[in-house]
Amino acid sequence: MRPKSGHDPQDQAEQFAHDTFKRMNEVVARIQELEEALDDPENVWIRLREAWRRAEDEEDPRMAEIVKQAKELTPVLKDLEGRIRRVLRRSRELTPIDRVQEMDRASMIWLSRQPGRNVPERAGASQRILATVRRENFDTLENRVVHAYVKLADSVAREWMREHPKASESPRYKQVKDFQKRLRNMVRAFRELGIGVAMPPVSANYVLMDDRGYRRVFDAWKALLKREKALDELWAWQAQTWTDFAVLAIVLALDELNESELIAQSPVTWSDEATQGRWFDQDRPLAVFWLKETGRIVEVQARPETPGSLLTAARAHVALRITDPKREDFPRRVAVWTPHAMEEIPIETAVEDCFGLLRQIQQLSAHEVLRHGLILTPAHGAARRHSLRENGLQVDAIAFGASGECLAQGLEAVRDFARSEIYRGAQ
Template identity: 60%
Template sequence: MAYGPQDCLISQGADLREAGEHAVLMQWSVERQRQHLFLHPYPRRGYAKAPDRSGFPIRPRPAMLLPEEDPSTLALRRMNEVTARVQELGEALDMPTTLWEHLRAAWDRAEKEEDPRMAEIVRQARELMPTLKIWRDKIRRVLRRTRELTPLDRVQEMDRSSMRWLSRQPGRTIAEQAGAGQRILAVVRHENFDTLENRVAHSYLRLVGDVGREWLAEHPKALGSARYLAVQAYVKFCKSLAQEVTQLGVGLAPTDITPNYVLMEDQTYRAIREAWEKLLRREKALDDLWAWQAQTWTDFSVLAIVLALHEMEGAELIAQSPIRFREEAVQGIWFEQERPIAVFWLRRENRVVEVMARPEEPGIMLIKARAHVALRISEVNNTSAFPHRVAVWTPHAFERLDVEAAAHDASHRLAQLRRLSGHHELTRHGLILTPAHYTPQVAKHEVSGTFIHAVALDGAGESLAFGRAAVRDFLKSDIWTLA
């Protein structure tokens, strides 16, 4: 049976070769046989068909004029918003001592629709303007040698071909051979700007226009924001500069050029080439993000939980994992970190809570719950007590999930697992974080002292503000009791 857009693309199996395209979320052993929980990507152009997936929207290209209400357009918008929230972690890492404060400020701004998302074009608008101004003033040119009929008093150089031409002209002196126009064939040098490095710069200017206009069109309500004004000014500058180099006769470079010495070693041209290549890789990167956006959603959910803990009254960050942020996501994952990503001490409860994202050894209860994110709560004054875990699920699908049904099913599942004997683990409560599709909602369900909060939220605007508040409310509830 094929996966559909209403499904989370998750399966379980032992054979990695038969799983098709996948990432491993969790793994464990049953009777000495290794089992895996697989996440499969959403389909994209030009990739393997297995596992069977049908009815999914394909990521729209910039040239596709689709209405704003089109499902694929909305899905791309949601993906970009979630990706932007995760990418803001990379910016916040520039100040590691105040990492979470800066990330919280960025997410606070994202709750307002007039604050546009971070993107590569925004970074380049901030960083490349001085480089392009330097290039405009010192654009590289070469002297091309050509043969032309030149007035006698301006002749500076003759080669063998021009001298042969002169020898064939009638007359006894050079003046007679020059004829009535007093011109002879001579070598003339002309400035020429149509070099490979200038063609790369011209191609970059044109690409900035396309990418920048697309980004500006995504944020019609952000006219007064600093990011919007920076990109708008950069696009305008690049458009004007592209017209100038067109008048100089500079062509466009193909995307598969081999960089020459100037593009590799000249500081200005190298910066332009690298920026051009980043924008060119953008299409492939977007395809990969589209396919693996369920992984990006998990990272977004983990950051939302850490920020909510950071905002709790009496919570103190006592340990933080080193985080390495990548330039490009790998299977939708933007950053690497040790486990746990963050550790908080709750003064009032006198407990330590660890945020576990994709733990290598999740424990039998989380494995049976199929939760690859969790909170691990420990008693400070009772080291012999078994830690308590709060299961966190991050389901992602192209169609909106029924959060009421999800909360109901998850609470019954955890209640059943609590009755299992022989396990030195306690998992009493759970949190579900799922995309809201711009209809935020909270659903709660309790069975025999086990309760679940299911929160539907998005990566920007009021839906983000609603979801963050709901996560904070969950953390304020009675999840810290270890008994």
């Protein structure tokens, strides 16, 4: 089960879930950086490479919704604290006669039923009668929304800080930490005022629509609720997200080759919300590179619509297609497997299994050659690499992460594989 936001792990099982959740968030962050890179279609991969290089520095934490809100909503919450909206609500209480200001029908009926000939006698020894009084009440819809927001934002802020312990000296971390302290103080104050917590969905009243401060908090609350819903789906479809991350890593590796020239790139459609773990969709192939000196064409095929018999038999969702226009031999394919699991996948065993699969594929007749494969899988710690080569067949496995040194080492391993595979057999 996905861990609850802001909940500190209490045992080994919960710690395992939190570590998995952290890795998922890092992968999602790398993919979401593609959205900003798409603003400049001509330099998509250059901008994405720069963003990923910044992610290799764990002391410079990633931008997130809570970081953005910490910057924008701190003055808003400070203003609302000084003017929490209150209303006067009528209630009936036993009130001293000299302090009675208003009586309603129910109070008059109560007074008429008391024994006595006049009001003082009916008031009895306490000289109190039932009257209408007005009391300040802070438990309004708009305040319940603010209470719900500060509780949720407090949990999200603690979760973000727990995922970035090495960034404790960065400006972003300090900003979120100060914001989280303010949120915690507001939660305590709202409880003391007897303000309840709003439960979604909430239909906005006049104050939530017209008051600028309350409206901004309402919008921020909805953004965090939307994030929680998206995380639930991403948790269930992590394997799809990881595949897209691996595809982007391969494209960046090919784009960094000295002689590489991007000659074709399919349109990439970005979605505001992930659908079954996927943030973007593209035509096939995703990118086509021309190696000017070597004279080869390399296509990155992600989830091809017509994978062909060899790739279907290999059960790989990603492949490289390498063609030499000067030669008449069949195009060469490299199968790319992107296995994902909650627990660490032993890459040595995975290499042996895929190697056996490649050996079986050689018995199939096709108009392509598939003799090499690459396994890209999440690392649970440091990046790792393993390779097996025999009788002209080869399978490489790379376990890497989406941030810090684990990302840097993994990308370097992907670059090494790209260089060795692209130039294999080159004259």
